[in-house]
Amino acid sequence: MADSTLKLKKLPDREPPENTIGWIAWIRDNLFSSATNTLTTLIFVYLFYLYIPPFIEWAIINANISGTDRSVCDTNKSGACWTFIKIRLEQLLFGLYFASNPEQTWRPIVAFSVFGMLIIPLVIDKTPHKKWLLIALLTLYPLLFICVVYGGVFGIPVSDTGQWGGLLLTFALSFVGIIVALPLGILLALGRRSEMPIVKMMSVTYIEFWRGTPLITILFMASVMLPLFFPSGVDFDKVVRAMIGITLFQSAYTAEAVRGGLQAIDKGQNEAAMALGMGYWRRTILIVLPQALKISIPSIVNTFIALFKDTSLVSIIGLLDLLKMAQNSSRSLDWNGYDIEGYLFAGFVFWIFCYGMSSYSQKLERKLDTDRRAE
Amino acid sequence: MTSTAASKKPMMTDSPPIITINKLNKWYGKFHVLKDIDLNVNKTEKIVICGPSGSGKSTLIRCINRLEVHQEGSIIVDGTELTDDVKQINEIRSDVGMVFQHFNLFPHLTVLENCTLAPIWVRKKSKIEADELGMELLNKVRIPDQAHKYPGQLSGGQQQRVAIARALCMQPRVMLFDEPTSALDPEMIKEVLETMIELADSGMTMLVVTHEMGFANKVADRVIFMDEGQIVEQNDPKNFFNNPKSERTKLFLSQILNH
Numbered sequence: 001m002a003d004s005t006l007k008l009k010k011l012p013d014r015e016p017p018e019n020t021i022g023w024i025a026w027i028r029d030n031l032f033s034s035a036t037n038t039l040t041t042l043i044f045v046y047l048f049y050l051y052i053p054p055f056i057e058w059a060i061i062n063a064n065i066s067g068t069d070r071s072v073c074d075t076n077k078s079g080a081c082w083t084f085i086k087i088r089l090e091q092l093l094f095g096l097y098f099a100s101n102p103e104q105t106w107r108p109i110v111a112f113s114v115f116g117m118l119i120i121p122l123v124i125d126k127t128p129h130k131k132w133l134l135i136a137l138l139t140l141y142p143l144l145f146i147c148v149v150y151g152g153v154f155g156i157p158v159s160d161t162g163q164w165g166g167l168l169l170t171f172a173l174s175f176v177g178i179i180v181a182l183p184l185g186i187l188l189a190l191g192r193r194s195e196m197p198i199v200k201m202m203s204v205t206y207i208e209f210w211r212g213t214p215l216i217t218i219l220f221m222a223s224v225m226l227p228l229f230f231p232s233g234v235d236f237d238k239v240v241r242a243m244i245g246i247t248l249f250q251s252a253y254t255a256e257a258v259r260g261g262l263q264a265i266d267k268g269q270n271e272a273a274m275a276l277g278m279g280y281w282r283r284t285i286l287i288v289l290p291q292a293l294k295i296s297i298p299s300i301v302n303t304f305i306a307l308f309k310d311t312s313l314v315s316i317i318g319l320l321d322l323l324k325m326a327q328n329s330s331r332s333l334d335w336n337g338y339d340i341e342g343y344l345f346a347g348f349v350f351w352i353f354c355y356g357m358s359s360y361s362q363k364l365e366r367k368l369d370t371d372r373r374a375e
Numbered sequence: 376m377t378s379t380a381a382s383k384k385p386m387m388t389d390s391p392p393i394i395t396i397n398k399l400n401k402w403y404g405k406f407h408v409l410k411d412i413d414l415n416v417n418k419t420e421k422i423v424i425c426g427p428s429g430s431g432k433s434t435l436i437r438c439i440n441r442l443e444v445h446q447e448g449s450i451i452v453d454g455t456e457l458t459d460d461v462k463q464i465n466e467i468r469s470d471v472g473m474v475f476q477h478f479n480l481f482p483h484l485t486v487l488e489n490c491t492l493a494p495i496w497v498r499k500k501s502k503i504e505a506d507e508l509g510m511e512l513l514n515k516v517r518i519p520d521q522a523h524k525y526p527g528q529l530s531g532g533q534q535q536r537v538a539i540a541r542a543l544c545m546q547p548r549v550m551l552f553d554e555p556t557s558a559l560d561p562e563m564i565k566e567v568l569e570t571m572i573e574l575a576d577s578g579m580t581m582l583v584v585t586h587e588m589g590f591a592n593k594v595a596d597r598v599i600f601m602d603e604g605q606i607v608e609q610n611d612p613k614n615f616f617n618n619p620k621s622e623r624t625k626l627f628l629s630q631i632l633n634h
Contacts, residue, residue: 266477266479268475268477268479269479269481271442271475271479272473272475272479272480272481272538273481273493274440274442274468275440275442275468275471275472275473275475275542276468276469276492276493276497276541276542276545277465277466277467277468277469277470277493277497277545278465278493278496278497279461279465282496282497286492286496287481290483291481291482291483294483368483
């Protein structure tokens with residue numbers, strides 16, 4: 001290019017005007033920018049004032065936590081009865097068997113602790129050897145769970161799965177549902193998009209059948225009908241039956257979530273991989289799935305969260321999951337009348353798990369967003 | 376086949392053609408896209424295919440690596456006929472590089488990983504070997520400094536050069552280009568064409584679907600004009616541009632050269 005005679009005079013950068021930055025400006029711009037906005041702000045401030053302080057007073061300031069029976073709570077009715085939760089905690093978390101045999105309580109504690117030790121480093125970005133941790137979580141952990149919680153090996157007495165309950169049961173059902181349904185769902189989603197008519201038809205039939213049936217029906221069928229298909233004497237464990245039902249149900253939903261991702265991948269991606277001589281499975285595993293799963297993370301996690309909460313439906317076939325356990329406990333003679341505390345606790349535990357999954361999925365989405373990754 | 380202009384490299388007519396296409400016919404449903412195509416491509420030959428949209432030129436080169444399936448006739452690439460045999464198809468594909476209009480880089484992999492993926496998984500090279508090869512070819516297309524970025528961070532021209540490097544990493548015998556510059560801004564067309572000219576000079580066999588007539592003039596041994604699924608006319612660039620024989624070719628050339 002020719003030497004330019006017209007040179008741009010570079011202006012120095014200046015600070016933005018004083019009244020456009022800082023928290024006062026933020027409040028003015030976001031909370032009181034217009035008449036409607038101001039009115040909305042005031043209404044909500046009033047509603048918060050009306051409900052939040054009394055709740056805090058009830059749940060924290062006036063709450064009871066001391067004592068070992070209901071007498072404390074019955075004398076101070078102005079606060080929540082957390083004593084109930086404290087006394088019944090083991091039952092709510094581990095179910096009847098592990099709560100009523102104190103010398104066995106270590107077993108679910110070990111199972112949850114090991115899970116924590118695997119999952120916490122997995123969600124931290126900088127952990128080395130994540131791949132091995134994940135493999136351990138998916139293979140060794142279920143084995144450990146069976147050995148420790150179910151027992152029957154190394155002199156650990158067998159626990160009756162019918163007596164599993166509380167968070168332990170909710171966790172076991174969800175864990176199996178999630179880790180088995182994900183690969184199954186991926187295969188079904190691929191099957192649904194297959195060019196082979198029979199594979200496609202079978203995948204579609206499977207997905208539509210399980211998606212079109214309420215989970216309660218499936219749990220009933222798993223509980224009542226499944227035994228009819230097996231010779232008498234083969235007694236299927238009730239928890240295993242629920243796990244199978246939930247997994248079959250869940251895989252159909254996961255498949256649809258994954259299919260959404262697969263559909264969003266440009267066909268040029270597949271063509272480019274084909275043109276490099278890559279076969280179907282290599283194309284799918286190396287090119288298509290990493291992109292499709294990334295896109296479908298929000299909807300996959302959505303189905304996981306729904307599943308985690310839906311496991312509470314197993315109470316219909318007589319299993320005492322976290323929610324049912326909270327309900328039953330607050331209806332026992334010892335604690336009759338303290339349902340609110342029971343439901344709040346169950347709700348809070350559900351929320352922790354679901355919020356954890358949701359936050360992690362958002363983090364993962366940001367991390368995998370290579371299209372907009374900073375240089 | 377017509378003889379080439381003196382300035383072009385001589386064609387190796389003594390060795391058998393690397394691609395032989397015989398009476399090729401293809402339909403999309405009931406629509407007859409390719410009609411009785413006969414085409415031989417010799418080693419190191421550079422062929423530019425042009426024609427109006429819908430003339431079947433892209434379909435033709437996509438048949439060569441079986442991104443499109445033909446219904447009649449035969450395509451023989453380097454001695455192997457394209458059939459339904461998946462293994463044979465993948466072997467041919469790994470020897471035939473392709474560059475697409477929309478680059479089709481893998482957005483979840485870095486530039487270098489884009490280049491090394493197929494060498495590692497298809498050619499079974501070690502990662503170190505593949506990385507070396509990848510860097511060598513990224514050097515060749517003059518973007519080694521972008522190796523660890525993601526495709527989304529690159530300009531269109533850079534992305535297309537990565538796509539060329541990715542195809543070259545498979546050390547193909549033939550390169551197919553499907554409108555490689557149609558999706559690019561004018562400034563970027565030049566850098567991609569320069570890369571392609573360098574590639575042509577290195578002796579690569581190339582089939583290029585393009586409307587860049589300057590490129591055709593400079594590089595092609597033969598220019599093919601297609602319309603309505605047929606090869607209407609083919610000649611060396613000098614005669615093709617200066618003395619087009621058919622009316623259809625004349626009309627097409629007048630439209631693309633005078634705008």
